[in-house]
Amino acid sequence: MKKAVRVICFITLCFLWLSAVYGVLRWKDTHGDYISSVTELKYTPDDTVDVVFVGSSHVYAGIYPSYMWSDWGISAFNVSISGMDRDSAYYYMKHMFKTQSPKVAVVDMFALSFDKHEHIGNVYRNYLSLPLSKDTLPQLKAYAAKDESVSANIYDYVVRWPIIHTRYRELTRYDFDLDAPNYFARGEYLNWESMPTWLYRPDEASPKMFLSDQEKWLDDLRSLCAENNCELVFMSLPFHSYEDEQQYIDHAVVYADEYEIPIFDFNRMTDELAIDPETDFFDETHVNALGAKKLSRFMAEWLDNTYDLPDHRGEAGYEQWDLDLKYYEHRRDGDAMAGSYDMYEFLPMMLRLDDTVSILNIYNDNEEYDPQKYEILTEYGLTEDDLMRGGIWVLKDQVIYRAGDEPYLEDLDKYSTLRIENGTIMINRGIYSKEHPGLSVTVYDRFLNRLICYKEF
Amino acid sequence: MYYILPGILRKPWLLAASYFFYMCWRPEYVLLILFSTVATYAAGLVIERFPKGKKAALAAVIIMNLAVLFFFKYFDFALSNLNSVLAKLHLQAVSKPFDLLLPVGISFYTFQSLGYSIDVYRGNIKAEKNFLDYALFVSFFPQLVAGPIERSGSLLKQVKESGKKRLWNYDGIVSGLGLMLWGYFMKMCIADRVSILVDTIYTNVHAIGTVEALAAAAGFSLQIYADFAGYSAIAIGAARMMGFSLMENFNAPYFAQSISEFWHRWHISLSTWFRDYVYIPLGGNRKGRIRKYFNLMVTFLTSGLWHGASWCYVFWGGLHGMYQVAGDLLKPAREKILDLFKTDREAFSFKAGRCIITCLLTGFAWIFFRAGSMSLAFRFIKRMFTRFNPWVIFDESIFGWGLDRREMGILIFGVLLMFAVSVVREVKKTDIGIFMMKQNLWFRWLVYIFLITAVVVWGEYGADFDSAQFIYFDF
Numbered sequence: 065m066k067k068a069v070r071v072i073c074f075i076t077l078c079f080l081w082l083s084a085v086y087g088v089l090r091w092k093d094t095h096g097d098y099i100s101s102v103t104e105l106k107y108t109p110d111d112t113v114d115v116v117f118v119g120s121s122h123v124y125a126g127i128y129p130s131y132m133w134s135d136w137g138i139s140a141f142n143v144s145i146s147g148m149d150r151d152s153a154y155y156y157m158k159h160m161f162k163t164q165s166p167k168v169a170v171v172d173m174f175a176l177s178f179d180k181h182e183h184i185g186n187v188y189r190n191y192l193s194l195p196l197s198k199d200t201l202p203q204l205k206a207y208a209a210k211d212e213s214v215s216a217n218i219y220d221y222v223v224r225w226p227i228i229h230t231r232y233r234e235l236t237r238y239d240f241d242l243d244a245p246n247y248f249a250r251g252e253y254l255n256w257e258s259m260p261t262w263l264y265r266p267d268e269a270s271p272k273m274f275l276s277d278q279e280k281w282l283d284d285l286r287s288l289c290a291e292n293n294c295e296l297v298f299m300s301l302p303f304h305s306y307e308d309e310q311q312y313i314d315h316a317v318v319y320a321d322e323y324e325i326p327i328f329d330f331n332r333m334t335d336e337l338a339i340d341p342e343t344d345f346f347d348e349t350h351v352n353a354l355g356a357k358k359l360s361r362f363m364a365e366w367l368d369n370t371y372d373l374p375d376h377r378g379e380a381g382y383e384q385w386d387l388d389l390k391y392y393e394h395r396r397d398g399d400a401m402a403g404s405y406d407m408y409e410f411l412p413m414m415l416r417l418d419d420t421v422s423i424l425n426i427y428n429d430n431e432e433y434d435p436q437k438y439e440i441l442t443e444y445g446l447t448e449d450d451l452m453r454g455g456i457w458v459l460k461d462q463v464i465y466r467a468g469d470e471p472y473l474e475d476l477d478k479y480s481t482l483r484i485e486n487g488t489i490m491i492n493r494g495i496y497s498k499e500h501p502g503l504s505v506t507v508y509d510r511f512l513n514r515l516i517c518y519k520e521f
Numbered sequence: 522m523y524y525i526l527p528g529i530l531r532k533p534w535l536l537a538a539s540y541f542f543y544m545c546w547r548p549e550y551v552l553l554i555l556f557s558t559v560a561t562y563a564a565g566l567v568i569e570r571f572p573k574g575k576k577a578a579l580a581a582v583i584i585m586n587l588a589v590l591f592f593f594k595y596f597d598f599a600l601s602n603l604n605s606v607l608a609k610l611h612l613q614a615v616s617k618p619f620d621l622l623l624p625v626g627i628s629f630y631t632f633q634s635l636g637y638s639i640d641v642y643r644g645n646i647k648a649e650k651n652f653l654d655y656a657l658f659v660s661f662f663p664q665l666v667a668g669p670i671e672r673s674g675s676l677l678k679q680v681k682e683s684g685k686k687r688l689w690n691y692d693g694i695v696s697g698l699g700l701m702l703w704g705y706f707m708k709m710c711i712a713d714r715v716s717i718l719v720d721t722i723y724t725n726v727h728a729i730g731t732v733e734a735l736a737a738a739a740g741f742s743l744q745i746y747a748d749f750a751g752y753s754a755i756a757i758g759a760a761r762m763m764g765f766s767l768m769e770n771f772n773a774p775y776f777a778q779s780i781s782e783f784w785h786r787w788h789i790s791l792s793t794w795f796r797d798y799v800y801i802p803l804g805g806n807r808k809g810r811i812r813k814y815f816n817l818m819v820t821f822l823t824s825g826l827w828h829g830a831s832w833c834y835v836f837w838g839g840l841h842g843m844y845q846v847a848g849d850l851l852k853p854a855r856e857k858i859l860d861l862f863k864t865d866r867e868a869f870s871f872k873a874g875r876c877i878i879t880c881l882l883t884g885f886a887w888i889f890f891r892a893g894s895m896s897l898a899f900r901f902i903k904r905m906f907t908r909f910n911p912w913v914i915f916d917e918s919i920f921g922w923g924l925d926r927r928e929m930g931i932l933i934f935g936v937l938l939m940f941a942v943s944v945v946r947e948v949k950k951t952d953i954g955i956f957m958m959k960q961n962l963w964f965r966w967l968v969y970i971f972l973i974t975a976v977v978v979w980g981e982y983g984a985d986f987d988s989a990q991f992i993y994f995d996f
Contacts, residue, residue, distance in 0.1 A: 235915035473727055479908060481727040492728040493921075 088239050089231045090224070091192035093146075095185065098238035101143055101251040102193045105160060108141065109381050113164040114373050115140040118157055119172025120148040121253070122301040125350035126330075129250035130392035131360035133385040136368050137375030141166075142251025145193060147186035150175045150281040154288065155203040159194055161292045168371055169289055170297040170363070173316045173327075176278050177309040180211040187214060191221050192228070210276070237479070244513060248387035256353045256399045257346040264305045265331055271318050272311030282319055295371065298327035301359065302334055303349040326370070330359060337362055353396070394419070394509055398516040401507060407521040410505070411440060414459075419511040421460045421476055423467075423489050427498035428454035438503050438521075456484055477513045491515060523763055528684040532657055535683075535763070539662035543625070550624040553589060558659045560585050561634040565641040565648035565655075579642045583635060590631050593624055598830035626666035628827055632794055634659050637673040639798055646673050654680050663759040667752050669770040669790035679765050690764060692958055697761030699965075700954030702972045703942065704754030709980035711935040712747035714928060715740045717981075721923035723891065726901050730910030733922060734901055741891045742884045743936060746774065749788065758954060769952070773943040775883075778875035780844040783883055791827070795820050814849070818842040828890070833898060837889040844882055931979050 092098050101124070115138055117127045123144035132138040141164075143156050153175055160166075181187045191204060191214070200222060208215035220226040231239075289296040298320050300313045313329055320327035330337065337358045344355030351359065367373055376382045397417050404410045414422050424446075426438065435451040442448065445464040446457065456467040458474075472484040476491065483490040489497045491508060496518050498504035507516045526534050544551050564582035568575040591599075597617070604614040637658070640646045649655040658677040664670075722729055722737035729737070753770035760767045770790050777783035784792045800820040806813040818839065825838020864871060892898035913919045920926050942953050949956055957965050 232915060235912050237910065237912045237916075239915075240909075240912055479730065479910065483727040490725075490727070493725055 086225075086228075088235065089228045091188055091228050091231075092239060093189060093193070094234065094236075096146065096189075096253075098236070098243050099245050099249065099253075100193055101141075101145060102156075102159075102195075103242065103246040104249050104251055105141065105143065105163070107247045108164070108384060110163045111165050112376075112381055113139055113141040113160075113166050114376075115168045115170065115367055116157075116160060116164065116166040117142045117144065117170045117172070117251070118148070118153050118160075119144050119301075120174050121146045121350060122174050122303055123148075123172050124251055124253040125255065125346070125352075126301040126356050126359050127363065128252040128254070128353070128356045128360045128392065129385070130252065130389045131357055132364040132367075133250075133377070134389050135361070136364045136373070137377035138364055138367060138373050139376050139382055139385055140250065140364075144172075144251055145189050147181055147183070147189065148172075148175060149178070149181065149190055149207065150278065151203055151206040152190040154206075154281065154284055155194065155199055157285070157288055158199060159197070161288070161294075165292065166294055167373065168295045168297060168367060169285075170299055170367075171285060173298050173300040173313050174303070174309075175281070176274070176312040176316055177305075179276050180207075184213070187211070188227070192224060196222075196224075241478075245391060248384040249391055250385065250388045252356070252388075252392075254353060254392060254395045255346045255350075256396070258343055258352055258354075259345055259347055260342045261304050261345040261348045263302060263331060263334060263341050264307065264310055265334070266307075266310065269314040269317065270311055271315035272308060274312070274315060278312070279319070282316070286323060286325070296325050298325055299363075300327075300329045300331060302330045302339055302351060302355070305331060328363075390511065394511050398507075398509055398512065401519075402517040404519075407438075407503070408440060410519060410521070411444070414505065414507055415444070415462070417507075417509070419509065420516070421458065421474070421482065421508045421510060423482070423484070423496065423506040423508075424457040424459060424464075425489060425496075425498040425504045425506075426451065426454040426456075427501055427504070428452070433501035441503070456487065456489060458482075458484075476508050477510050480508070480513070482508070524689065532653060532680065532684050535662075536653060536657045536660065539657065539660040539665060542662040543660065543665060546625050547622070553593070553624050553627065554630055554660055556589065557586055557631055557634050558656050561638045561659070562649065562652055562655045564638050566650070568638070568641050569648040575642055579638060582638050586631050586635055590627060593621055593627055595826075595830045596621060629668050629670055630659055630665060632791075632827075633670050636670070636794060636798060637677070640673050646677070649673075649677060651681070661760070661765070663756040663765075664767055667749070667756070668788075669753060669756065669768050670794050671767060671790065675768060676765070683764060693764060694762045696952075696954035696958045697758040698954075699957045699969065700758030700761065700952055701755045702758075702969060702976070703953045704751040704756075704758060705976045705980070706935070706972050707747040707751030707754065707939065709976055709982060711932065711939060712744050712751055713981035714924070714932050714935070714979075715744045715747070717923040717928075718932075719744055719891070723893075723897075723901070726897060726904060729901075729904050730908035730913065731905055732910055732913045732919060734905035736919065736922070737891075737901075738884045738888055738905070741887050742775070742880065743939075745887065745890070746771070747935075747939065754952070754954075757952070761954070773946045775880050776876055776943060776947055777879050778872055779879060780841060780848060780882060783879055784841070791824070795824050799823060810849075814846045817845055821845075831893070832895055833889045833892055836895065836898075837886050840886045840889065841883075844886075935975075935979075 093100050115132070117123050117129075117140065121144070124142050127140070127142055129138075129140035129142060132140045143160050145152070145156070148156070153171060157169060157171075181190070191207065194200070194203075201218075204214065204218050204221050208218050214221065217226075286296060298316055300316070305313075310331065313331070317327055317329060319325075330339070333339075334341070339351070339355055339358055344351050344358070346352040376385070394417065397413055401410060401413050401417075404413065414420070424441070426441075427433075428435070433454075435448070438451050439448075441451060444459070450457075450466070457464050458467055458472070467484040472482070474482045476482055480492055487497065488495060489506060491506070494515075496504070496506040498520065500520070503521045505517075505519045505521070507519075508514075509516045523531060523534060540551060540554075543554060560582055564578050567578040571578070600615060600617060607614055637646075637649075637655075641648045649658070654677065658671070658673065658680050661671070661676065661680070719737050719740040722733050722740075750771040757767045757770070768790050770788060772786040772789065774783055774787035777786050800816055803816040803819060804812055805816060808816075821838040821842030822835055823838070825835045825841075828834040828838070859866065888901055889895070889898045892901060917926070920929060924932060945953065945956055957968060960968075
């Protein structure tokens with residue numbers, strides 16, 4: 065009996081320890097900022113999502129649920145992952161239906177255009193992100209039928225350790241402590257960069273018959289949504305497509321018409337939505353925040369009008385959508401501040417953004433220094449004498465105060481500390497002191513847990 | 522020179538060399554060592570010649586020596602504490618009348634000469650009549666500035682005999698040189714290297730997490746050992762070359778299985794000094810448990826204060842005292858738990874576990890020793906327990922704290938070598954100098970040539986380095 069207890073204790077201890085190690089080593093989207101829509105879904109309260117968008121990177125780049133929340137109060141969520149294939153899309157939806165009962169599921173049709181992944185990274189993304197369940201093996205088998213590299217090692221994907229154990233070489237902070245957006249973001253990938261692209265927009269539709277299991281996939285999606293009382297909608301977000309890719313989407317339109325499923329082919333709606341390939345993309349195939357705004361607002365309006373979706377703003381249980389909106393606003397304003405070189409534009413933005421700590425440093429140890437240039441700072445609580453003398457000020461919660469002779473120490477968040485001592489400004493070990501006459505501003509965002517910008521004026 | 526001089530001139534030569542050595546730092550402070558020497562020399566004669574007045578003579582010489590020590594070492598500390606109290610009472614602070622520089626080695630030679638006076642008082646030794654012999658005993662240069670704190674019964678006796686005995690001792694010279702070489706390796710390749718990591722972390726405590734704090738705590742444990750044991754090896758080796766046998770100062774202290782054992786292995790010359798001249802006179806463990814704990818605390822608090830004029834050192838000493846008191850109080854409970862789990866006390870794992878716990882406790886206490894201020898020490902400890910950041914090991918950002926991958930490799934190699942030498946010390950019960958003498962020529966030469974190369978190549982000296990002085994020179 066004693067031996068049995070000992071064995072059970074040992075096994076329990078081993079299991080707990082290996083689970084903890086697995087938690088650290090498990091596959092994470094290292095090239096996706098360690099943020100995963102599966103993790104975000106895990107932390108979403110049950111039955112709060114009204115609209116779910118399913119698909120590849122086109123979805124997380126093109127649909128911002130925060131836009132739908134801010135103006136319509138629609139609780140939308142993106143279940144999306146880079147290069148989401150058809151099998152993956154089906155099983156991710158199945159996984160989502162375990163905890164959510166969305167009224168509408170909007171599925172991206174991009175998966176029609178390919179059978180298997182070109183990059184192993186996308187195989188890992190699609191087949192190692194979901195938690196293990198009875199669906200794991202069927203999902204793998206469905207995909208393995210199209211990809212020999214997976215069928216040869218299918219049980220490695222089930223057990224996972226053979227694949228993930230070498231991750232000890234690349235562990236980072238987010239393997240031990242998830243990046244905060246995993247707990248509240250709604251699946252979007254925010255990006256304000258811009259890169260001109262070109263869109264393939266043939267005048268006439270030329271549907272291409274499905275060669276593989278594409279039609280079965282569409283049938284399965286219909287059945288799955290019907291089983292879960294969920295309206296199915298198809299869409300294809302704008303991207304730099306090739307002819308055959310567009311032809312599959314054209315055929316999806318035919319299929320959708322046959323089964324009376326609403327479908328939006330945004331490659332053919334760019335004029336209607338005023339999507340500009342010159343400004344609204346951050347690379348060839350993904351729209352940026354400007355493009356996402358147009359697409360998201362269009363979809364929100366259509367969904368609201370078509371399905372009479374409730375406005376959940378202010379309701380208990382929907383706080384994550386508020387946080388997601390706040391996250392969007394902080395990222396947007398931070399990006400704007402980082403790109404601003406005009407003090408008169410920058411300073412009001414700095415004051416407007418909450419949850420930040422700003423450090424103003426006036427360095428006047430030079431004849432070139434002209435205090436009059438910084439008179440605007442008197443509106444922020446600095447005196448003319450302050451401008452003459454120079455110094456360091458900390459602006460926090462709309463209150464500004466001078467860092468005196470005593471060392472100033474403040475924990476900005478869990479891992480970052482501000483230290484001001486002997487005229488040196490440090491955030492952790494980075495030095496942000498002004499070395500030339502004039503004003504420097506360092507802004508740390510405590511909500512985003514990151515330094516937004518260091519600016520010299 | 523020492524070897525070619527006739528016997529009669531050797532002691533005056535050594536004395537002159539010792540005083541010259543001391544005066545190289547600040548010539549005027551030679552008066553302090555001269556004062557201590559004359560006072561304790563005279564007191565010894567008075568104590569022996571006038572038994573009725575010996576108590577007064579001892580008290581006088583102790584007060585005089587401690588007054589000098591207090592003035593030079595603790596005056597600023599006392600003044601800053603006084604001013605803190607005055608500030609709380611809203612009274613005007615007392616301004617500092619002068620700037621004092623702590624005389625090198627004052628704590629060491631003061632304790633050595635006071636030990637002599639107490640030994641004469643107790644009748645353990647005869648008072649020394651020959652002033653030159655006594656002056657050499659107090660100022661013997663290899664151990665003048667940082668010990669070992671020698672006893673009159675040993676060193677003074679050797680000083681007296683040094684002019685008579687046969688001088689040339691090949692084994693002594695070679696083993697002394699070997700020991701010195703090892704001391705240089707410990708100091709220049711290990712202590713000074715790890716100090717870069719430790720100093721960088723301690724000057725950026727605001728930016729550290731658990732891993733850096735642990736690295737600095739472990740690093741300082743190694744640094745202070747390699748630094749001080751390295752110095753002791755050099756001192757003992759140098760003395761051995763001249764035919765003097767100084768007392769052992771370190772005996773693989775991190776192999777200790779308890780704090781009490783640690784103090785039998787660490788800075789042995791000081792801990793035995795405190796045992797013989799403070800703890801036992803207070804009653805030791807002969808007057809009941811409460812008194813024993815009190816005596817322990819007094820001894821360790823005093824030992825802490827001896828190390829430096831700062832509450833950090835006092836706290837460090839107090840922590841060691843508390844470890845021992847707590848260890849003694851918890852012993853019955855500990856034994857019960859061990860019995861409950863049928864723990865084999867002789868198993869290697871049990872002993873290794875005790876060693877590790879002792880290392881953790883001493884390492885934690887070293888934080889106060891190193892920090893320089895209580896507020897920094899507490900900030901450091903807070904970071905250690907509240908900013909868990911194991912990823913810095915995996916993403917290699919730990920190499921951004923002064924020691925890159927290569928330097929860390931050299932350090933780890935050095936520490937492993939130090940560990941191996943400690944194992945030899947533990948098993949063979951002898952120091953590395955003597956152990957090497959018993960090895961075959963090819964092995965000896967290989968090791969010596971390696972150590973010489975390591976010191977000249979890996980040693981932290983020269984244009985690119987800001988070589989640190991020995992830590993215990995500050996005391």
